[in-house]
Amino acid sequence: MATRKEVALEAGVSTAAVSYFINNNGYLSQEKREKIAAAIKKLNYRPNLLAKSLKTNDSKQLVFICNEIRNPFHAEVAYGASSEAYKMGYMTMFCNVVDDEDYILKMCSYMVSGVFISTTIIRTATINKIAQMNIPVVILADRQRQGLDPSVTQITIDYDKAMGALVDHVLEQGKRRIAYVASSGMQDSARYDGKTKALFAHCQEKGIALNPNWFVEHATHTQAAYDAVQAKIFTQSDLPDAFICTNDATALGVIRAITDNGLRVPEDVIVTGFDNTVYGQMSTPRLTTIDLGTLNISRETVGLLLEKCQGKDVNGGVIDPLFIPRESTQVPQ
Amino acid sequence: MATRKEVALEAGVSTAAVSYFINNNGYLSQEKREKIAAAIKKLNYRPNLLAKSLKTNDSKQLVFICNEIRNPFHAEVAYGASSEAYKMGYMTMFCNVVDDEDYILKMCSYMVSGVFISTTIIRTATINKIAQMNIPVVILADRQRQGLDPSVTQITIDYDKAMGALVDHVLEQGKRRIAYVASSGMQDSARYDGKTKALFAHCQEKGIALNPNWFVEHATHTQAAYDAVQAKIFTQSDLPDAFICTNDATALGVIRAITDNGLRVPEDVIVTGFDNTVYGQMSTPRLTTIDLGTLNISRETVGLLLEKCQGKDVNGGVIDPLFIPRESTQVPQ
DNA sequence: CTGAAAGCGCTTACAG
DNA sequence: CTGAAAGCGCTTACAG
Numbered sequence: 001m002a003t004r005k006e007v008a009l010e011a012g013v014s015t016a017a018v019s020y021f022i023n024n025n026g027y028l029s030q031e032k033r034e035k036i037a038a039a040i041k042k043l044n045y046r047p048n049l050l051a052k053s054l055k056t057n058d059s060k061q062l063v064f065i066c067n068e069i070r071n072p073f074h075a076e077v078a079y080g081a082s083s084e085a086y087k088m089g090y091m092t093m094f095c096n097v098v099d100d101e102d103y104i105l106k107m108c109s110y111m112v113s114g115v116f117i118s119t120t121i122i123r124t125a126t127i128n129k130i131a132q133m134n135i136p137v138v139i140l141a142d143r144q145r146q147g148l149d150p151s152v153t154q155i156t157i158d159y160d161k162a163m164g165a166l167v168d169h170v171l172e173q174g175k176r177r178i179a180y181v182a183s184s185g186m187q188d189s190a191r192y193d194g195k196t197k198a199l200f201a202h203c204q205e206k207g208i209a210l211n212p213n214w215f216v217e218h219a220t221h222t223q224a225a226y227d228a229v230q231a232k233i234f235t236q237s238d239l240p241d242a243f244i245c246t247n248d249a250t251a252l253g254v255i256r257a258i259t260d261n262g263l264r265v266p267e268d269v270i271v272t273g274f275d276n277t278v279y280g281q282m283s284t285p286r287l288t289t290i291d292l293g294t295l296n297i298s299r300e301t302v303g304l305l306l307e308k309c310q311g312k313d314v315n316g317g318v319i320d321p322l323f324i325p326r327e328s329t330q331v332p333q
Numbered sequence: 334m335a336t337r338k339e340v341a342l343e344a345g346v347s348t349a350a351v352s353y354f355i356n357n358n359g360y361l362s363q364e365k366r367e368k369i370a371a372a373i374k375k376l377n378y379r380p381n382l383l384a385k386s387l388k389t390n391d392s393k394q395l396v397f398i399c400n401e402i403r404n405p406f407h408a409e410v411a412y413g414a415s416s417e418a419y420k421m422g423y424m425t426m427f428c429n430v431v432d433d434e435d436y437i438l439k440m441c442s443y444m445v446s447g448v449f450i451s452t453t454i455i456r457t458a459t460i461n462k463i464a465q466m467n468i469p470v471v472i473l474a475d476r477q478r479q480g481l482d483p484s485v486t487q488i489t490i491d492y493d494k495a496m497g498a499l500v501d502h503v504l505e506q507g508k509r510r511i512a513y514v515a516s517s518g519m520q521d522s523a524r525y526d527g528k529t530k531a532l533f534a535h536c537q538e539k540g541i542a543l544n545p546n547w548f549v550e551h552a553t554h555t556q557a558a559y560d561a562v563q564a565k566i567f568t569q570s571d572l573p574d575a576f577i578c579t580n581d582a583t584a585l586g587v588i589r590a591i592t593d594n595g596l597r598v599p600e601d602v603i604v605t606g607f608d609n610t611v612y613g614q615m616s617t618p619r620l621t622t623i624d625l626g627t628l629n630i631s632r633e634t635v636g637l638l639l640e641k642c643q644g645k646d647v648n649g650g651v652i653d654p655l656f657i658p659r660e661s662t663q664v665p666q
Numbered sequence: 667c668t669g670a671a672a673g674c675g676c677t678t679a680c681a682g
Numbered sequence: 683c684t685g686a687a688a689g690c691g692c693t694t695a696c697a698g
Contacts, residue, residue, distance in 0.1 A: 051691035094427035256615040282589040384675035
């Protein structure tokens with residue numbers, strides 16, 4: 001690869017002039033412009049963005065952290081985030097890893113412009129260390145975190161409303177034997193997420209006692225959910241009549257497990273999802289779920305992040321969930 | 334953020350010594366080591382990886398290009414690729430954009446270590462420009478490309494075998510009225526992909542004339558496939574009795590469209606997918622499909638890429654597909 | 667209006 | 683064994 005120096009030599013100008021040309025600032029005669037343009041073309045020159053980043057102290061790289069890109073919700077967030085970043089001329093580094101603080105901090109050591117966190121399963125201490133590197137951070141998550149560096153912008157989801165709608169709907173269907181399928185562990189308070197908390201609160205309010213034998217943990221994905229439900233629920237003689245699942249991906253695995261045990265959804269057992277993914281819209285039966293406007297919120301969150309990068313003061317927000325009843329919970333009349 | 338200079342000052346050593354300490358090379362007395370370690374801790378110092386990259390001419394960043402991260406196949410490849418990169422200490426930049434050459438080349442201008450392309454829909458000229466920047470490139474795609482820079486390593490899929498198995502199976506079910514649902518456009522030769530080509534060849538061999546009215550194009554994803562099939566197929570009076578779909582995600586949308594038109598899968602119409610995603614394993618009916626060992630091949634491809642980065646000579650390969658018959662094509666006896 | 671020079675935060679060959 | 687110095691490819695304040 002040719003460097004700036006070679007271009008300057010070829011064009012018979014200073015290296016500064018080449019810089020001015022490329023960044024379109026400073027004063028440059030028409031004649032020089034043409035010479036430089038010709039030299040760039042001839043040498044097939046491309047500016048080294050890494051060197052530029054070092055000088056300007058900004059790499060125009062965003063880092064995006066999520067814990068499971070194979071979950072269609074996260075894939076949608078990643079899609080929205082990276083396409084918005086693209087539109088604004090930013091690159092996005094992708095991080096699948098949530099528990100290796102050293103790796104995450106390394107990733108942030110490339111003078112990145114900002115960090116977008118889309119997962120609950122990351123330690124507050126890790127987030128704070130990123131913030132202390134003076135990197136703008138936004139987090140899209142399921143609950144307001146305590147003890148977070150005040151510079152971090154939080155965008156949370158109104159889980160009380162969402163889980164309230166789900167629980168009320170389940171009760172309206174005459175079901176009271178509720179199983180809960182979570183992606184996190186129930187006992188581990190660090191991962192005790194907003195959904196779980198809201199579910200428990202609403203059931204208590206409605207006088208429903210949840211059976212701890214029907215809590216399924218660590219159902220991080222479709223296959224894991226299928227396996228966990230088979231192992232933990234269908235080995236019991238006493239069975240639930242409703243499954244509230246942490247997301248659509250999980251719910252699809254649960255429905256398969258139910259069907260494989262000779263029961264029908266929704267006639268025998270009802271199932272709810274979360275996220276309103278396309279797979280839940282297209283499945284048989286279609287999933288009752290919660291819509292968050294995923295694509296839009298991921299885009300808006302990147303927008304917020306980029307405003308922070310420009311030094312603007314930015315407010316977090318709360319996402320209003322929309323309840324969508326479909327076939328997986330309602331027996332046709 | 335503290336810099337190397339401040340650490341050196343604090344520890345009372347040269348900046349070179351700090352460098353030796355961090356990279357664990359050169360000679361350093363035990364006493365100095367301890368002083369440096371203390372200074373690093375005290376100042377909460379983190380090396381600027383961008384500056385290091387500029388000096389060493391290698392950023393330890395890989396770029397991963399795919400066209401649709403929301404497709405579960407690509408999500409799986411992204412997952413495998415980035416987790417393998419992580420294991421080897423590399424970062425991965427993620428690129429969703431396939432047709433903006435300028436953006437792609439910019440992304441490669443950060444002294445990236447290598448590029449992993451997982452899409453058919455990218456111009457050969459663009460790939461060659463990356464290769465001409467002396468960046469190692471691997472491409473995981475559906476056909477051997479002509480005119481590619483010889484430095485590029487190609488990993489292709491044996492589509493003849495895969496489509497042959499699918500077509501034979503469909504014919505064995507007594508179906509001869511085959512519709513084809515493609516993610517690309519049929520007429521655009523640049524996007525006329527390996528699957529399509531192989532399908533046509535096999536049908537011709539078997540004496541099956543494909544009806545051009547039953548070619549559905551641009552079904553890039555589940556929703557797009559649903560919409561396209563509704564608009565193009567179910568507006569006709571003459572209907573196919575089998576749908577061969579470019580991938581599982583597409584097939585799920587097609588099944589929904591068929592069902593919404595009052596027909597049953599597989600009793601009235603049969604449907605095949607491709608990729609063996611978890612959604613096809615868990616769907617009702619379960620999808621007949623092709624397995625490629627996606628997770629493994631994405632990991633192996635990254636392994637190959639990293640070997641190339643170390644200057645090794647590396648051979649591409651051909652992936653052997655496995656046919657998996659399931660419920661979506663077989664009426665239970 | 668223009669270009670020489672300093673400097674971004676690192677690494678490493680080399681002189682002592 | 684150790685540190686001063688040059689240099690990676692850029693940008694930009696500043697002297698002329």
